[in-house]
Amino acid sequence: xxxxxxxxxxxxxxxxxxxxxxxxxxxxxxxxxxxxxxxxxxxxxxxxxxxxxxxxxxxxxxxxxxxxxxxxxxxxxxxxxxxxxxxxxxxxxxxxxxxxxxxxxxxxxxxxxxxxxxxxxxxxxxxxxxxxxxxxxxxxxxxxxxxxxxxxxxxxxxxxxxxxxxxxxxxxxxxxxxxxxxxxxxxxxxxxxxxxxxxxxxxxxxxxxxxxxxxxxxxxxxxxxxxxxxxxxxxxxxxx
Numbered sequence: 001x002x003x004x005x006x007x008x009x010x011x012x013x014x015x016x017x018x019x020x021x022x023x024x025x026x027x028x029x030x031x032x033x034x035x036x037x038x039x040x041x042x043x044x045x046x047x048x049x050x051x052x053x054x055x056x057x058x059x060x061x062x063x064x065x066x067x068x069x070x071x072x073x074x075x076x077x078x079x080x081x082x083x084x085x086x087x088x089x090x091x092x093x094x095x096x097x098x099x100x101x102x103x104x105x106x107x108x109x110x111x112x113x114x115x116x117x118x119x120x121x122x123x124x125x126x127x128x129x130x131x132x133x134x135x136x137x138x139x140x141x142x143x144x145x146x147x148x149x150x151x152x153x154x155x156x157x158x159x160x161x162x163x164x165x166x167x168x169x170x171x172x173x174x175x176x177x178x179x180x181x182x183x184x185x186x187x188x189x190x191x192x193x194x195x196x197x198x199x200x201x202x203x204x205x206x207x208x209x210x211x212x213x214x215x216x217x218x219x220x221x222x223x224x225x226x227x228x229x230x231x232x233x234x235x236x237x238x239x240x
């Protein structure tokens with residue numbers, strides 16, 4: 001990528017989002033990270049504090065970030081949460097929490113960023129989804145539902161915003177070394193099952209996801225929109 005881009009990374013203080021924000025910053029782009037805690041070990045990022053479990057903060061945080069950047073060329077949404085349990089055990093509050101953080105915040109962020117993306121010559125939106133939208137992976141039904149809905153949101157926004165030159169895509173990781181996945185990956189028995197289902201025989205690093213996100217935001221991907229790209233070490237291809 002040659003031109004300097006103005007990049008907003010929602011959920012960019014840790015995990016996959018942090019790796020994406022650092023990759024853009026290291027690539028010479030101007031980044032604003034949105035999260036609950038400032039990334040104090042990398043002062044190169046602009047920062048907006050927001051808690052996306054509180055829906056009213058999403059649009060405000062995007063607008064604030066765009067003002068700090070004097071625009072927005074790229075929106076990355078890497079905010080996510082999960083509560084793993086059997087479907088019949090979820091409370092309504094837990095279900096609403098997962099949907100609010102994973103799906104509704106992505107919608108609100110994209111809609112809030114649209115006025116800025118609409119005047120950018122190279123605008124793109126990249127959502128961080130999951131292979132759980134495609135197959136049952138034991139991550140909990142509500143989580144998988146949010147990621148499946150994100151896939152359809154990606155298709156719909158891509159079609160509606162194509163005339164404005166805004167690309168919209170989703171990256172779908174399989175298990176990745178993050179705090180969210182730690183409870184599963186720290187269980188030797190479950191880790192063995194995951195590795196057995198992954199042809200590449202390793203757990204992804206956040207940087208594996210960051211590379212695809214940067215590609216989708218760059219000039220080489222201007223004709224790619226409305227698609228979901230798995231970064232799964234061959235998991236979806238293998239099946240049973």
